[in-house]
Amino acid sequence: MSSSSEEKKLKQQNPTPTLPDEILRSCIAKLSKLYYPTLSLVSKSFRSLLASPELYIARSLSGHTESCLYVCLESSSGSRWFTLCLKPDKNKDDVSKNKNKKSYVLSKVPTLHSPPAVFSGLVSVGSDIYNIRSSSNVSVLDCRSHTWRKAPSLPLQLMALSACVVDEKIYVAGIHGESLKNSSKVLDTRKSSWNHVVSIPCRMTRRGVLNMVSVCVDGKPHVATDGRVVCYDSEGGKWDVGKTKMGSFWFSDSYCGVENVLYSVYNGKFRWYDGEVNVWRGVEGLVGMPKFLPGVSVRLCDYGGKMIVVWDENMLSSGENKIWCAEIELERRGGSEIWGEVEWIDHVLTVPIGYYIVKALSVTV
Incomplete structure (x- = not known):
């Protein structure tokens, strides 16, 4: 028998071993996600594995989640x-x-078909990035599978909106386009539903202000407009005037x-x-x-x-x-x-x- 025939026979008897998906998934789950984009270049099967929900369940169960x-x-x-x-x-x-x-x-x-984005309408919650637009559309980027999905739309269109996150709830403040009055809403990401929040009193802001920024400080949503800062007290259900020295960040x-x-x-x-x-x-x-x-x-x-x-x-x-x-x-x-x-x-x-x-x-x- 020729040497080439012997080699062929050996390969048939001992095919190249492959790791079961469960073992491979367990190994990859322990790696930092900083390596994932490089691993995705290995093969289509690797790309599919890196986007699978099972991989991120394994990461969570093994305590290997990271920023x-x-x-x-x-x-x-x-x-x-x-x-x-x-x-x-x-x-x-x-x-x-x-x-x-x-x-x-x-x-x-x-990811395909990324919707337009602005600074004030982008926030992250867990493994998702929410893109909230003044047209009232809300898109969500799942950073595990790198796919977009739709979230419930804003109940009304807002101009100059800004958003921040407190305890997995997204607080959105803005100006209602028709009335130019302040309006506020909150998206409960756990329930995937919008709720009403009392609007910022007009006496605390200039009517029709088109510059707004939001940030969470001390566990409360803070909104700055034209240098004035207000914060939302969820227990009392009202907006209070914020610290006077805080307002100089608003224009940046x-x-x-x-x-x-x-x-x-x-x-x-x-x-x-x-x-x-x-x-x-x-x-x-x-x-x-x-x-x-x-x-x-x-x-x-x-x-x-x-x-x-x-x-x-x-x-x-x-x-x-x-x-x-x-x-x-x-x-x-x-x-x-x-x-x-x-x-x-x-x-x-x-x-x-x-x-x-x-x-x-x-x-x-």
């Missing part, structure tokens, strides 16, 4: 979604020299709340605020972070108790827009100081000029 970053970019051609992942190591020599160095990239999310999209502290970038510098101190203070440390010049888009988000910063750098000579990202560990020292330690900074994406950063959000999967 994952998603970034929405907008251009004239529409919205594009990206997620943070680890860059595959291609150069073995570089790996051996920098064993502890990790490189990050933003990987395009394989460069803010987020992390563990009951509000952070903002103002004149290129990082600041923080909470209700106890009731004054804006600068964040100390932040060695390695640039000072942002006017015109630079900066987005902040809560990343499991840390802060993610995403910003752009226009390269006019090449017609490109570089997207940068940093992860910051926050530490409170005493009652009046917060220090930030930069854990990493990376150039994570390059896109043509014309793209801008809509928002960065963190989900739990």
